[in-house]
Amino acid sequence: MKKVCVLVVLTSLLGVALLAGPGSASAANCGKFAGSPVITTGHVACRKAKAIVKEFIKVRKKSIQGYRCKGSRTKVYCKADAKTIRWKK
Numbered sequence: 001m002k003k004v005c006v007l008v009v010l011t012s013l014l015g016v017a018l019l020a021g022p023g024s025a026s027a028a029n030c031g032k033f034a035g036s037p038v039i040t041t042g043h044v045a046c047r048k049a050k051a052i053v054k055e056f057i058k059v060r061k062k063s064i065q066g067y068r069c070k071g072s073r074t075k076v077y078c079k080a081d082a083k084t085i086r087w088k089k
Helices: 002-019 046-059
Strands: 028-033 036-041 067-071 075-080 083-088
Touching: 028 046, 036 046, 046 067, 046 075, 046 083, 067 083
Parallel strands: none
Antiparallel strands: 028 036, 036 083, 067 075, 075 083
């Protein structure tokens, strides 16, 4: 009986760990910037995502606030570790 209880506890802990894992980092729509949506993944704050897009469009640097960015005035893609920011006009 004790082994069954331990097995149930371990199984439920594994289930919780899988739910809280990397699969929970789905894309989030941060609203519009210049008429088009800003899409983020990996728990990027919407305020920060919009600021990074705005700064990239303005200065066109490859690195902004720790994110590696590429794109143009109508399309921006930035990445840092598992976090991404996408915007397309």
